[in-house]
Structures are given as C-alpha cells and as structure tokens.
Amino acid sequence: MPAPTEITVHQQSRVLEIAFDDGTRFRIPFELMRIYSPSAEVKGHGPGQEVLQTGKRDVLITALEPIGHYAVRPEFSDGHASGLFSWDYLHKLGSQQDALWRDYEARLAAAGKGRDDAMPGKAGGSCHSH
Template sequence: MPLPTELTVHQQSRVLEIAFDDGARFRIPFELMRVYSPSAEVMGHGPGQEVLQTGKRDVLVTALEPVGHYAVRPEFSDGHASGLYTWDHLYKLGSQQDALWRDHEARLAAAGKGRDDPMPVKTGGSCHSH
C-alpha cells in the first residue's frame, strides 16, 4: 500500500496534489473528491443508496485535517466535512480519475441532471452524525 510523501492543497487550481512513495503523483480535483466522498452522507448505507452530488464544480477544500497515519479529513466550502479519505481512497481517486468522471457523468445522465445543477435541499430524516 503506497504511502503519501507529499500533500498540497492548490486553492487556485482547485486540486489536491498528492505524491506517493511508489513514484505516483496525482492532481485530484476538489470536485472529484467531493463527488466521491467516502462519507455516509454521499455513499449512503449500502449499494444503490449513493446520493448523487451536483453543483460541486466550484467547491474548495478549506481545511485538511490529518487523521492518524492513514487518512485526512477535508473540510469543503459547502460545509461537507464528514468524509475520511484514506490513502487508499485518494490513490484510487487519483489513478482512476477518468473512469470515475465517466461513471459520474453516466449517473448524472441517468438521473437527468447536470453537473452544475444545485443539490436538492434535504428535508428531515437526515442521518448526520456530528
């Protein structure tokens, strides 16, 4: 399991630059990170329960908090801060960007939504844990 040697948040270009000790270096767009957040809020509580994320093109990472030696917890400008991004998850986001974007575009199309549509406002019954 490759470990990160470098982690840089680029606000201007809205990417997280991450280098791993196997020589891989990725520039992961904040939008991709946000859309594929490993949090329950995005992933749901089982297959098919994922919550489609839209309107995240301009989202910023406002803080990045290390969690142990295995993950980081980014805070996003839209208030989302419950995702624990393991090195494994970040590596996957970096190395499979093209496939993940295609998958996201396909899910948007299937839902009849655009990438920049605002997220529907959640009402009641949310499963937030603070």
C-alpha cells in the first residue's frame, strides 16, 4: 500500500497535494474530497444510502489531523469533520478523479440537482428507518 511522503494543503487553489512513495503525485480538489468523504454522514449506512453532496465547490480544509500512520482527518469549512481518509483512499481519489467527477455529475443529473445547489437543511435525526 503506498504511503505519502508529503502532504500539502493549498488554500488558494483549494487542492490537497499529496506525493506517494510509489512516485505518484496528485492534486486532489477539496470539493472532491468533501463529496466523496468516507464518513457515515456522506456514505450512509449501506448501499443506496449515500447522501448526494452539493454546494461544496468553495469548501476549504481548515485543519488536517493525522490519525496514526494510516490516515488523515480533514476539517472542512462547512463543519464536516467525520471523514477518515486512509492513504489507500486518498490514492484512489487522486488516481481516479476523472472517473469520480463523471460519476458525481451523473448522480447530480439523475437527482435533478446542480453542483452548486445548497444542501437541504439538517433534520432532527440523520438515521431514518424506511
């Protein structure tokens, strides 16, 4: 599993630059990280439970906390801070970002939403049984 040799948060260009010991280097947009955050809040609690994230184009990473030697936990400017990004997952986001953007755009289109739509307001509980 590749491990990062260098991680830089670029606030101006809103990208996380990450270099891995396998020689790869990626510039991952904060927006992509935010919409693909591996947290329950985004992924839901099973297949088909994903919550489509919108309005994240201008999101910033306000803090980046290392978790052991395997992950980082970014704090985003919209208050989201529950996603643990493993090195493996960051490598995937970096290497597959074209496909991930296409997938995101397809999901937006299917939901009749735009990338800059505001997220719906938070209701009382986030776990509903259907």
